[in-house]
Amino acid sequence: DTEVTQTPKHLVMGMTNKKSLKCEQHMGHRAMYWYKQKAKKPPELMFVYSYEKLSINESVPSRFSPECPNSSLLNLHLHALQPEDSALYLCASSRARDSGSPLHFGNGTRLTVT
């Protein structure tokens, strides 16, 4: 069981669709993250939020738009994606935005872009 909840578990979308991924944590963590993971590869950092403010954007294309409505919620809005964006999208949280705080990952959303 994970304390970071992600929905949906699976998502299939066309290249013209708009969809959103959602993430929630109730551990009081102040840092939240979006990672992208391709098969047989390590997670790749996309965005970091610290105290509800975007602190890191790893040069992610604008078709991915993150949002942090409050300290417990993190969204990732998707628009005009490409087939190569198909991957496992992982949300994570940590106590703080520092290297000493381990990451707690959600179950992920397996995204397929057709």
Next chain:
Amino acid sequence: GQQVMQIPQYQHVQEGEDFTTYCNSSTTLSNIQWYKQRPGGHPVFLIQLVKSGEVKKQKRLTFQFGEAKKNSSLHITATQTTDVGTYFCAGPNETSGSRLTFGEGTQLTVNP
């Protein structure tokens, strides 16, 4: 830039055999973390090592942090089928501690 290398990439063992994965960083790390990802699952935090030469044990798993804080290892004694998965090491990025640099992972399969 900083690199975190992990070997081997794949390891197949018979149940009951031991297994070790090694992690090497091109830079000194303030800490190193280990994660396990089961097939079809998500990474799960296992442990964090902070001190030079530190050794920590979790049942059949033994984690070591090198004296120079640039390498680490995870050793599993008498593997079980429940140990199947990919093991990742991760260390803070040298330019931004809030970024973790993950190794490529070692995928472990255990034949019953």
